[in-house]
Amino acid sequence: MIGTYAAVLAICAASLAVGQAAIRILGGRRWSWLAPAVGLAVLCAACWATVRMPGNGLVSAVVVLVLAMGSVAYLWGRVEGGGEALGVGWPVALGALLAASLPFAVEGHFGILGTSFNPDMSQHLLAADRLADGQPSQLLNQGYPLGPHSIVVALNKGLGIGLVQGFSGLTIAVAVLASVTALTAFRDLPALPRTAGALLVGLAYVAASYLAQGAFKETMQALFLLAFVLALREGDRSWIDLSLRYVPAALIAVGSAYTYSFPGLIWLGGAAVVFLVATLPEIGRMLDFHSFETFDPNGPGLGNLFGQISPFEVLGVWPSGDFRLAPGDGAVPALAYYLGIAFGLALFLYGLVWLWKRRENAILAGVAAAALAYLAARVAGTPYTAAKAIEIASPLVALTILLPLLSSVPWFLSDDRRPKRTTQRLWAPIAAALFIAAAGVCSLLALANAPVGPTSYSSSLSEYRKLVGEGPTVVYASPQLLEEEHGGPFLAWELRGGRVCIKSTEDPEVPPGVRFAIWDEGDWTLKRISDPDPGKSPCPLVAERQARQGPR
Numbered sequence: 388m389i390g391t392y393a394a395v396l397a398i399c400a401a402s403l404a405v406g407q408a409a410i411r412i413l414g415g416r417r418w419s420w421l422a423p424a425v426g427l428a429v430l431c432a433a434c435w436a437t438v439r440m441p442g443n444g445l446v447s448a449v450v451v452l453v454l455a456m457g458s459v460a461y462l463w464g465r466v467e468g469g470g471e472a473l474g475v476g477w478p479v480a481l482g483a484l485l486a487a488s489l490p491f492a493v494e495g496h497f498g499i500l501g502t503s504f505n506p507d508m509s510q511h512l513l514a515a516d517r518l519a520d521g522q523p524s525q526l527l528n529q530g531y532p533l534g535p536h537s538i539v540v541a542l543n544k545g546l547g548i549g550l551v552q553g554f555s556g557l558t559i560a561v562a563v564l565a566s567v568t569a570l571t572a573f574r575d576l577p578a579l580p581r582t583a584g585a586l587l588v589g590l591a592y593v594a595a596s597y598l599a600q601g602a603f604k605e606t607m608q609a610l611f612l613l614a615f616v617l618a619l620r621e622g623d624r625s626w627i628d629l630s631l632r633y634v635p636a637a638l639i640a641v642g643s644a645y646t647y648s649f650p651g652l653i654w655l656g657g658a659a660v661v662f663l664v665a666t667l668p669e670i671g672r673m674l675d676f677h678s679f680e681t682f683d684p685n686g687p688g689l690g691n692l693f694g695q696i697s698p699f700e701v702l703g704v705w706p707s708g709d710f711r712l713a714p715g716d717g718a719v720p721a722l723a724y725y726l727g728i729a730f731g732l733a734l735f736l737y738g739l740v741w742l743w744k745r746r747e748n749a750i751l752a753g754v755a756a757a758a759l760a761y762l763a764a765r766v767a768g769t770p771y772t773a774a775k776a777i778e779i780a781s782p783l784v785a786l787t788i789l790l791p792l793l794s795s796v797p798w799f800l801s802d803d804r805r806p807k808r809t810t811q812r813l814w815a816p817i818a819a820a821l822f823i824a825a826a827g828v829c830s831l832l833a834l835a836n837a838p839v840g841p842t843s844y845s846s847s848l849s850e851y852r853k854l855v856g857e858g859p860t861v862v863y864a865s866p867q868l869l870e871e872e873h874g875g876p877f878l879a880w881e882l883r884g885g886r887v888c889i890k891s892t893e894d895p896e897v898p899p900g901v902r903f904a905i906w907d908e909g910d911w912t913l914k915r916i917s918d919p920d921p922g923k924s925p926c927p928l929v930a931e932r933q934a935r936q937g938p939r
Contacts, residue, residue, distance in 0.1 A: 388497050390548045393485070394556020397542060399563055401455040401580030408458035409638060411465055414629040418472040420571040421621065423564040424614030425635050427607070428642020429454070430642035432533035435645050438537040444520040447537055449544025462803030474703035475574065476567050486590055486830070490599060490837030498553055500558060501601030502872050508554065508601045509876030511927075513883060515550050532687050534645030535603055547804035558603045565589035565610040565782060571617045574789055580793040585824050585831070587789060588613070588673060591781035592703045595830040596710035602778075602787035602799045604646055609779045611643040616783060623749065695770045698761060701777050701784045702731030703826035708836030725826060734788045736821060739881045741791035750790075754784050786828070790818040821853040839874070848881035851913050859924035860903040863892045869909065879929045888926040 406426025416575060433450050440446040490918050510526065515536040517524035527533065539553035548556070566589025573581045590598075596815050597605045618636035626632035700710055704727030706719045715721030742751050757780035764773040773824050795815040868874035875889045882905075888898050892907060897916065900923055904914045 388491075390489075390552030391497055391555045391559070393546060394539075394542050395560045395563065396554045397429075397546060398427070398538065398557060398560040399423070399480075399547075401425075401430060401561055402560075402564060404455045404458040405429050407466060408461050408936060410635055411462060412522055413631045413634050415626060416465075416467050417625070418466055418468040418884070419621070419625075419635075419724045419785075420472070420476070420567055420569075420574065420615055421618050421635055421639075424568050424610055425618075425638050427561075427564060428611065428639045430538055430647075431642045431645040434537035434541050435534045437609070438518055438540050439521070439532075439786060444519050444537070444540035444544035445532075447541035451538075451541050452545065453795050464544045475570060475578075476583070478578070478582050479566050479570060479589075480563050481561040482582065482586050483554045483589055485596075486834060487562040487588070487598060489831065489834040490839055493835050493837070494518065494839040496839065497552070498556065499877060500837060500839060501553060501599060502838050502874070502877060502905055509818070509880045511536060511554060511603075512550050512880050515543075515554075519543055523756045524822045530648065532604070532644070532646055532648040535607060550839075554601070554603060555780065558606065560599060561603060561606045561610055562590060562594075562598055564607070565594070565613065566616065567592065568614050569782070569786065570609060571614075572786055573793065576595065576793055580819070580824050583827075584793050587703070587823060587826055588782045590834075591701075591785040591914060592705050592833060593700050593710060593781040594827045596805065596833040597778045599833050605775050605778045608643060608647045609782050611646065612753065612757070612779055613638050613782045613786065614750050615639045615643070619752070620747070622751035649811070681915050695765075696774050696777065698777055698813070699728040699732070702728060703783050703785055703788070703829060705824070707829075708832045710833060729828075730822070730825070731788065734783065734818060735791065736793045738787040741795075742787065750787060754780075754787055788822065789819075792822065814852075824876075826847070830879060847903070848878065848911055851911070852882050852884065852905075854913065855882065855885055855903045855905075858882075858887060858903060859898075859903045860885060860905060860924040861888040861890060861898055861926065862905045862907075863890055863895065864907045866891050866893060883929040886924055886926040887925075888927050898925050901926065 402423045403426060406422030406424065406429065407418065409429060410427050428786035430451060432452065434447040437447045438444050468762035490500060499512075501508060503640060514524045514526040514531070514533060517527070517627055518533065518536060519540045525639050535557060539550060539557060541555045542548040542556070543550055557763065565701050566585050569585040570581065574582045576584070594609050615636050618639060619633070622629075623633040694713075696711060697705075697713070699705075706723050706727065708715045709717070723814055739751070739754070757776070761776040761780065762774045763775060792815060795863075812908065862878050862882070864874055865879060869889070871893055878889055888901065890896075890898075902916055906912045906914065
């Protein structure tokens with residue numbers, strides 16, 4: 388727990404400081420809630436640029452520390468509205484932190500998020516472990532974007548935070564940073580609607596569902612898309628007098644490239660010269676990543692899904708703890724889903740009209756880009772990539788619904804801004820309250836349903852790693868752990884560095900050449916094979932093992 392929250396604090400603090408310093412250097416004198424996204428983007432690029440230097444991540448840790456401390460020193464006395472921003476932001480940050488911590492509270496322990504949803508985190512852990520040791524990995528060789536992994540390695544080298552805790556902390560921190568970033572749009576509203584709106588945008592249903600399965604890249608990309616749109620909006624509003632007012636959007640685009648490679652640019656696009664210059668070192672790896680299996684429509688495109696998920700989930704009212712289920716497949720009748728869709732769709736269409744009348748071109752452009760990206764993924768991609776497109780768009784759709792609603796509630800506005808029509812004065816507060824309640828419950832339901840890997844992955848198996856060395860070793864685990872919880876890749880991760888076979892306890896045959904056996908007998912028990920069968924071991928080297936050719 389301490390390691391997880393230390394990682395959250397370190398990432399949030401460094402992102403806030405570095406991002407605000409960048410905005411101040413560009414001419415922004417007042418505190419901006421775009422600072423978290425700008426700072427996180429800069430950290431992604433800086434950590435990836437330094438993680439492969441001598442020290443295997445230690446240089447990254449030093450760079451982050453210098454950037455953060457230098458930013459605080461530079462900002463001292465140079466930023467207006469800092470105290471006011473603290474008063475506005477802490478309820479949102481605390482609310483997002485508590486909501487994002489719900490999976491651990493429900494499970495009763497800290498561990499690996501999303502273990503029974505999919506085994507992808509095992510490959511992220513392995514890639515980060517190889518980075519921390521200065522070794523290549525399959526993900527590295529495939530051009531997979533490893534900016535977030537580099538941040539986790541920097542936490543590991545600089546603060547001694549474990550890789551599992553580092554990824555959990557990063558996942559929670561992104562939820563916090565996305566929520567406070569949404570304050571950029573809601574800052575003129577009173578405390579209650581401002582806080583509620585920011586939390587629902589940052590923790591929109593599909594975004595919360597992806598957090599629940601430990602998918603940090605998608606939630607980071609959703610944050611960057613939201614922040615990019617709001618940065619363009621600020622360029623036409625608060626920063627209109629700044630000659631470099633669109634550079635924060637370019638910095639966010641840089642972070643998107645180092646987090647999501649070329650697919651991230653589908654949403655954000657090219658942000659002129661600054662973006663191109665900053666991402667030139669990554670172009671070769673982007674070309675390598677283009678051949679990754681996720682983008683192959685003829686490949687295994689379902690991933691951990693049961694089929695295409697409904698695009699209407701993006702509206703935020705989907706009363707299911709598992710976003711993969713179709714209406715009526717869970718405990719809630721299908722009618723509730725259809726009523727939620729109709730309600731959310733009506734508010735979304737109203738929001739589009741409201742934004743159009745007020746020339747909110749940046750938000751409308753972001754929605755259009757997200758819609759086109761989803762259509763492209765649906766037609767030419769896989770269900771897995773289409774689901775990612777829905778998740779990345781979900782905070783922006785929540786903003787499209789909530790900004791017009793909360794800006795139309797009469798008692799939140801001054802007399803000269805209150806709607807004159809009686810009907811609007813009546814339905815706006817009712818619709819706002821209903822949507823906040825319904826969408827909020829759905830997001831919390833998704834978070835409460837998040838699985839957290841059992842502590843036994845680390846508490847016993849990690850101790851055996853040094854004893855078995857290179858093995859070969861066979862691990863016998865329960866069918867439930869292997870089939871229902873996708874435990875195999877995580878068992879391999881704990882015994883990384885040697886040759887490991889993973890078998891069910893229902894198949895006790897010992898492979899040839901195996902020297903050690905580890906049994907799941909309530910606790911993990913290590914046994915030495917006194918007379919191993921001759922022959923070359925079929926057990927793969929875990930450092931090269933890719934259970935499903937890597938995460939997608």
